[in-house]
Amino acid sequence: MKGLKEFTEKALTEVMESNGYITESSNTGNGETGNINQTPEDIMNGSLKFDFYFKEGSEDGAVYFDVSFKRGRKIIRKKDYNMQTASKLLRELNAAGYLLGQANCEKFKNWINVQIRQEHKFIKKHCNIGWDSIETDDGKIEQEIRLQDIYTKDGSLGSEYCGELKDKIAKKGTLESYVEGIRELVVDNPKLETALITGFTGFITQALEIEKIKECNIVLNYTGKTSKGKTTTSKLALTPFGNPQDLIRNFNETKASSELSMVSYGIIPYIMDDKIAGYDVNQKSDKNKLIDEIMALSHRDVKHRCHDKEDKKYCCPIVMSTEESIADAISDTTKKGAYYRFIEIECNNDLTDSGEHAEQLDEFMDTNYGEAGEEFAKYIIGRYNTKTLVDEYLATVRVIRNKKGINHRAAKRMAVIIFTAQLVNECFDLNIDIDKLLEMLNQQINKAFEKSNKVLVELKRLHEYINGNQRYFKTLKEFKRAECLGIYDYESTNKSKQLIIETAAFNHIINDGTPDRYFDFINRMNDAEGSAGDIGIGSNKGTKLIKAWKAEGYILSGGSHGITSKNTSGIKLDGKQRQVYIIDFKALEDI
Secondary structure: OHHHHHHHHHHHHHHHHOOOOOOOOOOOOOOOOOOOOOOOHHHHOOOOEEEEEEEEOOOOOOEEEEEEEEEOOEEEEEEEEOHHHHHHHHHHHHHOOOOOOOOOHHHHHHHHHHHOOOHHHOOOEEOOOEEEEEEOOOOOEEEEEEOOOEEEOOEEOOOEEOOOOOOOEOOEOOHHHHHHHHHHHOOOOHHHHHHHHHHHOHHHHHHHHHOOOOOOOOEEEEEOOOOOOHHHHHHHHHOOOEOHHHHOEEOOOOHHHHHHHHHHHOOOOEEEEOHHHHOOOOOHHHHHHHHHHHHHHHHOEEOOOOOOOOOEEOOOOEEEEEOOOHHHHOOOOOOHHHHHHOEEEEOOOOOOOOHHHHHHHHHHHHHOEOHHHHHHHHHHHHHOOHHHHHHHHHHHHHHHHOOOOOOHHHHHHHHHHHHHHHHHHHHHOOOOOHHHHHHHHHHHHHHHHHHHOHHHHHHHHHHHHHHHOHHHEEOOOOOOOOOOOEEEEEOOOOOOEEEEEEHHHHHHHHOOOOHHHHHHHHHHHHHHOHHHHHOOOOOHHHHHHHHHHHHHOOEOOOEEEOOEEEOOEEEEEOOEEEEEEEEEOHHHHHO
16 A cells, blocks of 8 residues: 555656646745646647546545547547556556656646646536536526436537446437337337337336336236247347447346436336346245335335445346246245336337347348437437426326226326337327327236236226126115125225125126026026025135135135134025125225
8 A cells, every 4th residue: 555655656746747848937935936827748738638528426525637638540539547547547647648757846737736626628528327406606406317427408518428337328220210210120029119118118207206106106017928028128128329249237236226326227128037037936035025026116216325425226127038027926925016016018029029130130130220319318308307207208198097997006107108108109100009008018017917916817807897887787776686796885883885795696696697687597596495695606715715815804704703714694584594605895995
């Protein structure tokens, strides 16, 4: 450490002594002589070129500088140095033959001091990606979007990105060739469209975070067996920003490493290829770890580590691909409700039309990337600030929730994709079918719900059956056994309706029987023997369902008497005591 200090001090002294020639001037005020504004010789004659800048978005406030010089026909550029890393730069310049052998050590130091106070001459660089805001000279707050450049409502600033992804985000091809390829290879396939649109959703989710709207981030999982095109599809999300091959991640990263990387990605999608490979979904402990990670991804929080001043958040959409269904994996855990925190899309043979289509898609992504994200940033910042963007998003949420058959619990996340798709359509004139896209998303979410909540699914189906056959379900006062399947009414202490249904009627419905057949059965039983109406229609499925529902608290009838228990209660219907199930549907309010 002492040796390094001595070297640095010596090198700095050499730097100070190595530039310019001595010019007499008036006293500088500190007992020294020399013109403090004089430019060192190597800089004055153009041998060395210094660019000074702040890193917009950095928390350190340091002045940085790049140095460039010519070697043969090549320009060598040394980047991202500050006073803390000056010794490394001095060694490199020394090796290149600069800053040696001349006097006047104060000249170079004074020149540096002058430069770092002339902000108006600084070049523009930024180290963060996504929405940001600045305070203008008159005290107003203005928003901007930062990618490879900084975009404001008045245009781009000509800034250069210098953050952690500086070697990963890039441009290739033209915007026109990109849009043409997307129209030809992606549009009209909702599953491919979803991957593409997810790539742009970070613009929306970060705005939602800024405006304090929760539960809206996107975690998307493509699931299916090997060679179904999952990886190719997920890479589509990266094409607006850079070469997908450079930006894609894999499952081997630690949780801590992934979280820190996601913060640096800003609004750029974070792709986790083959995510489930790190887990054994047959082991309960691994299932729980997987669900914990899904929950963490949906919350966006990154706990601060030793050098962080506070907790961080990431707003990048997450795109995963797995061979095993995550929804299936969580079906026998206690966290079945996690299904709505991610959108799982099944991949069979419907991602690409053929092997040729898949190859064309790969070739397209190798030669067209990075332009669309910049264009979309200009489009968004030219029309919105975060508040107006979020207002339009919330209007989209309301529209989606008013559509019949929509999974309300996942509506906010679906709305992020749908609203983004509308904006992408407007920006690039892609003509994506929004209704078709929403239908596919809702179908996939309902499938994930069915996989992960098999017991609750059957309760939901029974509830849907009641709503679709309301004339056969009446209040207790209106109930007639020869015309009704059950009583569907409010219980005095309950705010939601409950179903009171005879065991025979329940088993008949569960086994897909029609109302007419049930009434024929009832009439035949009544004609044969007055009391025979209580005889149930045998159903192993019905017995299993009642047992499972009882365990979840959906069955209110029955009770325990010593070592015996029953699932039915007695109630008087049409003047006779009948055995019935009392079924509660409150659990459906949370799906």
